[in-house]
Amino acid sequence: MKVVSTLYCTAFCGLKRVASGLAGDVAVAVKGLVDRGETVAIFDDATSRPIEIDFRGTAEEVRARIDTEPETVEAVAKTEPADMDIPAARGRGRPKLGVVAREVTLLPRHWEWLGRQPGGASVALRKLVDEARRVHGERDRKRDAQEAANRFMMAMAGDQPRFEDASRALFASDAEAFDALTELWPADIRDHSRGLAAAAFAAV
Structure with a gap:
């Protein structure tokens, strides 16, 4: 089943806003600029974190990667607390659904x-x-x-x-x-x- 990325973002080329909307639409809109060597900055609309998109291939291939594999749109900066991002060792038995094990220092x-x-x-x-x-x-x-x-x-x-x-x-x-x-x-x-x-x- 097709999974469509729901990440909304905005792209700038220099000081001009050149595209805004779903990540797939924005990627297609700015691909020509990227292929010509222009510097395009794309920001997540919710957090303003810069994101990077894999622009290899045709516009259709770029969109397909984003729509079927949203994780191909990656945040450049991730800021989780240093003492909370170390996965704890997994014990025996079936893990509980929805539970994430991490290390906490107290x-x-x-x-x-x-x-x-x-x-x-x-x-x-x-x-x-x-x-x-x-x-x-x-x-x-x-x-x-x-x-x-x-x-x-x-x-x-x-x-x-x-x-x-x-x-x-x-x-x-x-x-x-x-x-x-x-x-x-x-x-x-x-x-x-x-x-x-x-x-x-x-x-x-």
Whole structure:
């Protein structure tokens, strides 16, 4: 059965936005530029992480790889905490579906407290995470939106006037100042930055 990638992204060639939409559509739209040796930067619309696409072959072959094997569209930068990305050794027996084993570093008093909780450390940690997600969900969404906007700005507008001031306005949730500080930026860079920042300002 055909699996279609649902990753939305936006591509820039220099300071111009040249394509936006599903990864397969964007790849086909910019392949001619890539084949001519133009530098094309493609960003995940949700996180603003740069992504890379395998442009070998025809446009149809590029799209087919993305639509049938979405993992061929790869994030260039992955930022998982250093103490959380080491897979734990797999024990005997059938693994529980949906459970991911990773290494966690805690102080002895933390392990002692976890060990006294009903269900043990794993159950207690899951409950703590779920509760934190419930209580701090809005704050986390705002932070994610700020980081996505700032990540794109650093990549594409780092040399634009008042960049640092605009970044501070973003994290200060000052939408009016942000719009004023980005006014002189190239139109496509400015508009994309503002679009990303709008999600952060809406989560105030």
